[in-house]
Amino acid sequence: MKNKLRYLIFGLLVFVSYAVSNSAVIEKELTYKKYTLGDTYKYGKGTRNFQWEKISNNLDRLDSFQSQNLRFGSLKNYKNINGIPPVARQIAMQKYSNGARPTVKDKFGHRRNQGIPLYALGQMDRPDRYAPDGSLVSIISRDLEYYKVVVESMDGEWLIPVRYVKEIEAKSFSKVIVVDRKNQNIATLEKVGDIWKVRSMNPASTGLDKPPYALPTPLGVFVVQSKKQKMEYLKDGSKTEIDGYAPYATRFSGGGYIHGVPVNLPRTEMIEYSPTLGTTPRSHMCVRNATSHAKYIYSWAETNKGLIIVIE
Template identity: 50%
Template sequence: MKLYVKLILLTCCLAGASCNRQKEPKSSDPAEQRRLDSLETIKKAEEEARKKPRTADDIELDKDLAYDKHTLAESYPYKDTTRIFQLDKIKEKLAFVENFQRAPASYVVLQNRKNQNQEAPLVKSFHRNEYTRISDSLGTERYQSAPLFALGETDRPRIYGRDGTLAKLKSSDTLDMVQVEGVSFEGAWQVPKRYIKTIGDSVAFHHVVFVDVTNQNILTVERTGDCKWAIKSMNPATTGQHKPPYAQETPTGIFVVQEKKTKMYYYKDGSTSIEGYAPYASRFTNGAYVHGVPVNNPKGAIIESSWSLGTTPRSHMCVRNASSHAKFVFDWAKVFNALVIVIE
């Protein structure tokens, strides 16, 4: 019995000593404790800052030109007005690029150039546009697009996803269908596997081409650090015009560089006769390329520049540049590793 009591007393003493130790301050030195508390506060603040979405105000955009021909100023005269590079809008888009890449993801690109992966099924709500083609409720054409099905629905798609747009792969739902979360478009959708190109979870989009259809210019940027981007070129460009049935506007949105051609041959309107070629062409959606000055002779020499660059939309959907700038983009923007963002 005495042994039992002694054990109880010993246990209580040990527990009390343990409790006393837990109540002791982390440091007996008040100055050292203040320093530790300060470091802990800073650490928590940094963690919270990392979780907070980036905004345009967080983006540092500095000029460090890698291509310095035909360079435009941030604002410049055009006829009786002034044109600009919309740097505030560009910073907003770069904040978006920063944000969607903060969490690990496996990326996919929607693809259906010339309906090579099969014509998309008819959406539930559609109309015919000025080009006599079927479009969804948002104006995206069926031709060259992928069908986006609402989650849980497989009978008919709700909308179309334009060729070249970016998404995150969320799951494989069936043998034929996958679930994606849009980056270039909003929401979560199901897409038949034939319409997606998986580009994996190791890709990083650190090269971005900005095309401005309002100011008719083009700007390239490269990521140099957290929220830090460097402007690599600032040039005139000419985008697509609205001229049915052959010429279409360059669509706005976020696209992935998908394909490159040293010479992109084109047909004469309404025929299958090759009229000429455009040099150093980087395709980003449908038949839209960033390319050099068109040469209306399949065997003609490359033309460096044109008076029409930076004036008014006049291409079929593409983005025309000085040919040496198109080559810079061609070499600099890697396939499935660079974005083209078209703003207005």
């Protein structure tokens, strides 16, 4: 009897600790119900899961970030349109056995290509690090040359040349898509009052680290950048030959989109589902979904108002 009482008290303490340490409250209320995964589910000889504690911590951080700031923006350097950034203070060269050109990264693993230079206050000789295209920022101030910002997924205050920052009208963000690279799944959540409602729980496939054409899906917090009902993609190695299209594509960082099952030519009709979803990374930086789920996200998350959080 004493042992049972001891275990009961221990269990209650664990539950209270979990509730206190995760102040973002999450409840399930699905509005997209196809291909729904369980909280924990079998994969191969093991299991995978939705990392609700990590998701809750990220949502709690987002809530805090929103409550402390009123002016938001997203970082812009898609296809290096605003210029490839200067070499950061400390860089690393990621080399590949397949002969692909090495990737230049900062000490935190962020790529220089399509990156945004972050300058530490008072150290303007070269950037301290990079941030990925599409990252959510809070704007503190601006002068003729620089924005002073806080990047949601990074600590500290940073100066960024004005050409890399786009101010957005959103004052808060109530719709969030969470992509889990480790477990190859995706969840959509919507804040209603003080509760984050889970709207869908689905398998996904993220980017494969196999350059020069396939890149991993970047970690961070991103603003929905743009949308294409049919996002055409080129054949690997070609600058002109179209290989197919990805349906209902929602761009969030660089060439990274959330989209449906790719359709390779000569086929033209859409494909609803692929058994490879939820297995291993196999995309070119994008996040593949069932096509109907990609369509759901395409309609549900508004440009410059929806967020994508990518976790490991």
